[in-house]
Amino acid sequence: xxxxxxxxxxxxxxxxxxxxxxxxxxxxxxxxxxxxxxxxxxxxxxxxxxxxxxxxxxxxxxxxxxxxxxxxxxxxxxxxxxxxxxxxxxxxxxxxxxxxxxxxxxxxxxxxxxxxxxxxxxxxxxxxxxxxxxxxxxxxxxxxxxxxxxxxxxxxxxxxxxxxxxxxxxxxxxxxxxxxxxxxxxxxxxxxxxxxxxxxxxxxxxxxxxxxxxxxxxxxxxxxxxxxxxxxxxxxxxxxxxxxxxxxxxxxxxxxxxxxxxxxxxxxxxxxxxxxxxxxxxxxxxxxxxxxxxxxxxxxxxxxxxxxxxxxxxxxxxxxxxxxxxxxxxxxxxxxxxxxxxxxxxxxxxxxxxxxxxxxxxxxxxxxxxxxxxxxxxxxxxxxxxxxxxxxxxxxxxxxxxxxxxxxxxxxxxxxxxxxxxxxxxxxxxxxxxxxxxxxxxxxxxxxxxxxxxxxxxxxxxxxxxxxxxxxxxxxxxxxxxxxxxxxxxxxxxxxxxxxxxxxxxxxxxxxxxxxxxxxxxxxxxxxxxxxxxxxxxxxxxxxxxxxxxxxxxxxxxxxxxxxxxxxxxxxxxxxxxxxxxxxxxxxxxxxxxxxxxxxxxxxxxxxxxxxxxxxxxxxxxxxxxxxxxxxxxxxxxxxxxxxxxxxxxxxxxxxxxxxxxxxxxxxxxxxxxxxxxxxxxxxxxxxxxxxxxxxxxxxxxxxxxxxxxxxxxxxxxxxxxxxxxxxxxxxxxxxxxxxxxxxxxxxxxxxxxxxxxxxxxxxxxxxxxxxxxxxxxxxxxxxxxxxxxxxxxxxxxxxxxxxxxxxxxxxxxxxxxxxxxxxxxxxxxxxxxxxxxxxxxxxxxxxxxxxxxxxxxxxxxxxxxxxxxxxxxxxxxxxxxxxxxxxxxxxxxxxxxxxxxxxxxxxxxxxxxxxxxxx
Numbered sequence: 013x014x015x016x017x018x019x020x021x022x023x024x025x026x027x028x029x030x031x032x033x034x035x036x037x038x039x040x041x042x043x044x045x046x047x048x049x050x051x052x053x054x055x056x057x058x059x060x061x062x063x064x065x066x067x068x069x070x071x072x073x074x075x076x077x078x079x080x081x082x083x084x085x086x087x088x089x090x091x092x093x094x095x096x097x098x099x100x101x102x103x104x105x106x107x108x109x110x111x112x113x114x115x116x117x118x119x120x121x122x123x124x125x126x127x128x129x130x131x132x133x134x135x136x137x138x139x140x141x142x143x144x145x146x147x148x149x150x151x152x153x154x155x156x157x158x159x160x161x162x163x164x165x166x167x168x169x170x171x172x173x174x175x176x177x178x179x180x181x182x183x184x185x186x187x188x189x190x191x192x193x194x195x196x197x198x199x200x201x202x203x204x205x206x207x208x209x210x211x212x213x214x215x216x217x218x219x220x221x222x223x224x225x226x227x228x229x230x231x232x233x234x235x236x237x238x239x240x241x242x243x244x245x246x247x248x249x250x251x252x253x254x255x256x257x258x259x260x261x262x263x264x265x266x267x268x269x270x271x272x273x274x275x276x277x278x279x280x281x282x283x284x285x286x287x288x289x290x291x292x293x294x295x296x297x298x299x300x301x302x303x304x305x306x307x308x309x310x311x312x313x314x315x316x317x318x319x320x321x322x323x324x325x326x327x328x329x330x331x332x333x334x335x336x337x338x339x340x341x342x343x344x345x346x347x348x349x350x351x352x353x354x355x356x357x358x359x360x361x362x363x364x365x366x367x368x369x370x371x372x373x374x375x376x377x378x379x380x381x382x383x384x385x386x387x388x389x390x391x392x393x394x395x396x397x398x399x400x401x402x403x404x405x406x407x408x409x410x411x412x413x414x415x416x417x418x419x420x421x422x423x424x425x426x427x428x429x430x431x432x433x434x435x436x437x438x439x440x441x442x443x444x445x446x447x448x449x450x451x452x453x454x455x456x457x458x459x460x461x462x463x464x465x466x467x468x469x470x471x472x473x474x475x476x477x478x479x480x481x482x483x484x485x486x487x488x489x490x491x492x493x494x495x496x497x498x499x500x501x502x503x504x505x506x507x508x509x510x511x512x513x514x515x516x517x518x519x520x521x522x523x524x525x526x527x528x529x530x531x532x533x534x535x536x537x538x539x540x541x542x543x544x545x546x547x548x549x550x551x552x553x554x555x556x557x558x559x560x561x562x563x564x565x566x567x568x569x570x571x572x573x574x575x576x577x578x579x580x581x582x583x584x585x586x587x588x589x590x591x592x593x594x595x596x597x598x599x600x601x602x603x604x605x606x607x608x609x610x611x612x613x614x615x616x617x618x619x620x621x622x623x624x625x626x627x628x629x630x631x632x633x634x635x636x637x638x639x640x641x642x643x644x645x646x647x648x649x650x651x652x653x654x655x656x657x658x659x660x661x662x663x664x665x666x667x668x669x670x671x672x673x674x675x676x677x678x679x680x681x682x683x684x685x686x687x688x689x690x691x692x693x694x695x696x697x698x699x700x701x702x703x704x705x706x707x708x709x710x711x712x713x714x715x716x717x718x719x720x721x722x723x724x725x726x727x728x729x730x731x732x733x734x735x736x737x738x739x740x741x742x743x744x745x746x747x748x749x750x751x752x753x754x755x756x757x758x759x760x761x762x763x764x765x766x767x768x769x770x771x772x773x774x775x776x777x778x779x780x781x782x783x784x785x786x787x788x789x790x791x792x793x794x795x796x797x798x799x800x801x802x803x804x805x806x807x808x809x810x811x812x813x814x815x816x817x818x819x820x821x822x823x824x825x826x827x828x829x830x831x832x833x834x835x836x837x838x839x840x841x842x843x844x845x846x847x848x849x850x851x852x853x854x855x856x857x858x859x860x861x862x863x864x865x866x867x868x869x870x871x872x873x874x875x876x877x878x879x880x881x882x883x884x885x886x887x888x889x890x891x892x893x894x895x896x897x898x899x900x901x902x903x904x905x906x907x908x909x910x911x912x913x914x915x916x917x918x919x920x921x922x923x924x925x926x927x928x929x930x931x932x
Contacts, residue, residue: 013065013079013133016052019045020126027122028115035114039104042118043097046125050093057086064135064199080135080199083476087329088132088258091336095250096125098451099340103242105445106347117157121246124150128251132258137186137196141179144223144255148175151252155239167238170535174222174232182219182259188212198262202479205266213267216259217276224256224310227284231535234291234303241347244299248306249339254332257310260317261328265479268320277318282410284311289417293512294520298346298356298429302339305382305421309335312414315407316397321484322477323400329473330393330466330489334381337459338390341378342425344452345371349429351448352441358428363438365430371449372430374456381459383422383509384415384502387491389459391502392466398498400487412505419509424516464491563674566686573689597637604630612680621658625651641815642723649823653910656830660917724811732898736860739905743853746909750916793835797844800828808903809896818899822906829907833914841918845911852908859901863894 023045030038066078081089100121107114127146134140149172156168190196193206220226225233233253237244247253260277267273288308295301313335316328348371350356353364365372381390394415401408432438462469466489493499512519553564592598607626614620628651636644714725727735804825811817833841845852880893 014067014077016045016049017126017130019048020122020129024119024123024126027119031115031118035109036104036107038115039100039118042122043100045122046093046096046100046129049129050090050097053081053086053089053093056081066135069139075138076136076197077139078135078197079130079133081133083473084258084261084329085133087333087473088254089129091250091254091333092125092128092132095246095336095340095455096121096128098455099242099246099344102245102344102347102448102451105447106240106242106351113157117154117240120150120153120157121243124154124247124251128255131255135198137190137198137201140198141183141186144182144219145176145179147252147255148172148179151175151236151247154243154247155236157240157243161238163238166536167232167235170235171232173539174229178219178222178229178256180219181215181222185212185215185217185219189216202263202266208267208270210270210272213270213272214276216263216267217273220256220259221277221280221314222256223259224253224314225284225307226256226280226311226314227287230284230288230307233307234300237297237299237303241299241343241350244303245340245343245347248303249343250336253306253310254336257313257317257328257332260314261325261332264317264320264325265481268318269481273320274318277314278407281311281314281318282407282414284308284314285414286311286410286417289414289421292421293417293424293516296358296428298349298358298425299343301358301421301425301428302342302346305418305425306339308414308418309339309382312397312411315411316400319400319404319407319484320480321400321482322480323484323487324397325480326470326473326477326487326489327393327396327400329476330389330396330469333462333469334389334393334459337455337462338378338381338388341452341455341459342375342382344448344455345375345378345429348444348448348452352444353439355439358424359433360436361429361433361439362436363432364441366432367439367441368430368444370453371444374449374453375429376426377460378452378456379422379426381456383419383506385506387460387463389463389466392463392489392491395493395496395498395502396487396489398501399493399496400485402497403485408501412501413508415502415505416508416512419506420512420516420519423509423513427513466490559674563682566682570682570685570689573693594637597634600630600633600637612676617662618659621655621662625655625658628654640723642721642817642820645815645820646817646823649820649827653823653827653830656827656834657913657917660914721811721814721816724817727817732863735898735902736864739860739902740857742909743857743905746912747850747853750912790835793831797828797832800831801825804828804903808899811899818902819906822903822910825903825907826910829910830914833918838915838918841911841914845907849908849912849915852911853905854908856901856903856905856908859904860898861901863898863901866894866897 023042027038027042030041034041063081064078065081066076069075069077100118103118103121107117124147127143127150131140131143131147134143152168152172155171156164158164186196189201189206189208189212192208192212193201193204195201222229233248236248239247264273285308288304288306288311292301292304292308295304309331313328313331316324316331319325346356348368349361349364352368352371353361355361377388381388384391384394397411398408398415401411470489553560604627607623607630610623611620611627614623628647632644632647632651635641635647710722710726714722804821806821807816807824808818808821809816811821829841829844832844
């Protein structure tokens with residue numbers, strides 16, 4: 013399964029290139045990944061292979077890439093992949109040959125198909141959430157396909173806002189359920205349902221209802237019709253909007269008997285079915301008419317799976333298939349009519365059915381299935397739905413009314429798209445390619461061909477249906493049920509639908525007159541009010557003052573400590589207080605206290621930076637005294653580099669620091685309070701320990717990883733995920749900070765001074781004026797540069813067995829580059845590192861993340877460090893591992909960060925200073 017998802021990802025990445033080379037023919041290639049997935053799922057279902065595939069993802073956290081292939085997942089996966097293939101083939105002829113952004117569209121569609129495939133087969137709640145949010149992102153990009161269209165941008169933003177809100181609520185519910193169950197694996201939760209708090213179920217339902225556009229979240233789906241028609245046919249008929257319904261179906265066997273589950277899902281489903289169907293009766297745009305019809309039928313599906321019994325679930329699974337077939341076909345038909353006639357407005361279309369009889373026949377077949385006319389799949393599903401609700405008269409009445417509305421807007425759609433109308437001239441139509449017709453015809457024909465296979469489908473789905481504990485009213489999937497109460501209700505609904513269609517004009521006027529509240533206006537009004545509130549709140553605490561930010565952060569720290577103390581009661585400390593363990597510790601502490609006092613008395617900025625640096629060096633000495641040479645080395649190197657950065661920045665600032673707005677006594681009191689809170693928190697945490705310290709386990713773990721340095725094993729093997737994340741954050745922060753200074757446009761070209769003012773000796777490419785040059789410093793910088801680089805590489809290589817590592821080695825190399833820059837200026841910086849900082853950081857991150865893929869492909873888990881021992885002539889035994897590649901990525905990233913900082917805070921400031929002098 014992972015291979016199929018990777019195949020989708022690769023196709024998405026290369027889609028722009030493929031479309032650029034092959035144009036429309038590229039969509040046939042892009043259809044291969046979902047086609048391969050379709051074949052694989054059929055093979056799994058036919059051969060009866062194991063229902064579950066699992067690959068370790070983060071074993072320490074209990075996370076797995078686990079996928080499940082039970083009947084529900086198989087049905088949804090076949091719909092997602094099968095319809096995806098047809099829509100991609102349809103897209104090859106829907107768009108003009110030179111359509112702008114076509115490659116981007118193809119990539120987003122394939123990526124969405126892969127995300128949806130992962131969603132419906134995921135057997136882990138957190139993995140399901142990852143794919144859930146991926147579908148949200150890609151749907152946003154597809155709905156906003158045309159960035160020049162304001163309607164597309166607003167529709168995309170609305171869909172993103174609503175579904176992301178629901179997704180975050182759902183994640184909170186997943187966490188509560190996972191904690192209650194002791195596992196996030198869906199199959200285990202279904203086998204042994206936990207006692208989940210009602211709030212957890214409400215949060216999960218919020219995500220499901222928002223994704224499937226159930227009231228009050230319905231507003232985003234009709235607005236999303238601004239997307240291209242193939243997007244609507246896929247996302248809003250067969251894929252994305254089914255995700256919420258799928259979640260109800262997936263978790264219904266575990267939580268469907270909870271009162272809150274039915275109390276929320278069923279009434280909202282009925283309301284959505286009625287409101288959506290009523291609104292469809294007054295729409296004149298064919299796509300929006302189908303969109304409101306989709307909202308209505310999603311309400312029906314929510315009712316069936318919200319009822320959470322075997323009969324309703326059987327009807328729901330049948331309706332899932334039928335709806336995907338007829339609604340995707342109808343959306344594709346709308347695209348054909350739009351391309352052929354040049355409009356989707358039903359009051360401007362006349363006589364299209366005569367000009368396009370085969371398209372009309374396809375639409376009639378799909379529409380009859382949507383209305384529930386025999387002998388089609390929609391009829392079979394609707395009969396089962398009505399039969400399953402015979403024990404709930406009120407609910408049944410709502411569904412019958414919704415079915416009448418469905419029949420009415422189906423007739424309105426077919427009449428509006430194809431019939432001749434009084435006063436409307438026959439529309440001239442252009443011929444459309446066969447590639448646009450046959451996907452719609454195939455989907456429509458399947459609704460007829462699959463209907464006789466309904467009993468076999470019921471047998472296939474029985475393993476899923478019996479997972480519901482409540483049987484409910486029995487339902488049957490048969491092509492002809494006989495003269496049953498359900499058939500009579502269905503006939504009554506069709507008759508009422510015909511009547512509503514015949515009085516369509518009064519119904520449309522009544523709908524317009526009763527339409528008091530515009531959901532779109534409410535949404536954008538809420539968005540504007542939220543924006544206004546955010547601006548006011550941001551202006552309150554974002555004042556552009558670093559001291560103010562620091563004060564707020566420290567006050568929050570103290571407030572949290574005081575709240576914890578008052579909420580939890582007086583602490584019970586059982587921590588032995590030892591003055592010192594080694595004689596050098598009190599000496600270092602005294603030096604740090606003296607440095608802290610000097611910071612309060614310092615008046616010059618550069619002196620203030622130096623004494624603050626002394627506290628950092630003191631911390632490094634304390635690390636060393638406690639037996640942590642790795643931390644001491646890293647702290648010492650980082651502090652040295654920080655001092656250099658302070659010196660570079662202070663060149664453009666006043667010598668004396670700006671006087672603080674806060675009084676001295678307040679700052680002193682706040683500092684003492686923070687110190688007390690942090691010290692107390694450390695003592696409380698130490699005293700509260702009950703389990704065995706994890707440090708005792710580090711030795712055997714490091715030995716198992718083949719490392720003699722426990723700290724290195726911790727960074728590279730045990731918590732490599734954290735290390736990779738920290739390096740990424742450092743790179744992003746570096747680029748962000750330097751971008752604030754580097755106001756000119758960035759490029760990958762290394763900037764050099766064409767004619768240095770004084771080339772001088774060939775030792776260095778000096779650009780400093782004569783009065784600022786120091787020959788001894790220049791010679792020392794050049795003589796020590798390569799030695800220090802060799803030392804940095806040495807620290808990199810020995811990091812797995814001794815004190816060192818990629819970060820320490822990178823900082824040492826960065827200090828060597830810094831010395832050359834300080835000795836000779838910005839041109840020497842370009843000579844020392846002739847590669848752009850962005851390229852270095854990119855290579856470093858690629859190496860670090862590439863190690864994760866190596867472990868995933870050739871090992872058993874991401875970031876698993878592969879190792880081997882080799883014997884090299886004249887060298888001897890050598891231990892090689894992917895950990896060295898990972899550390900090399902960290903090393904290169906750090907060098908790139910140092911170069912970027914020197915370039916932004918040093919070379920760019922030099923250029924600005926020179927420009928100022930020349931201007932004056």
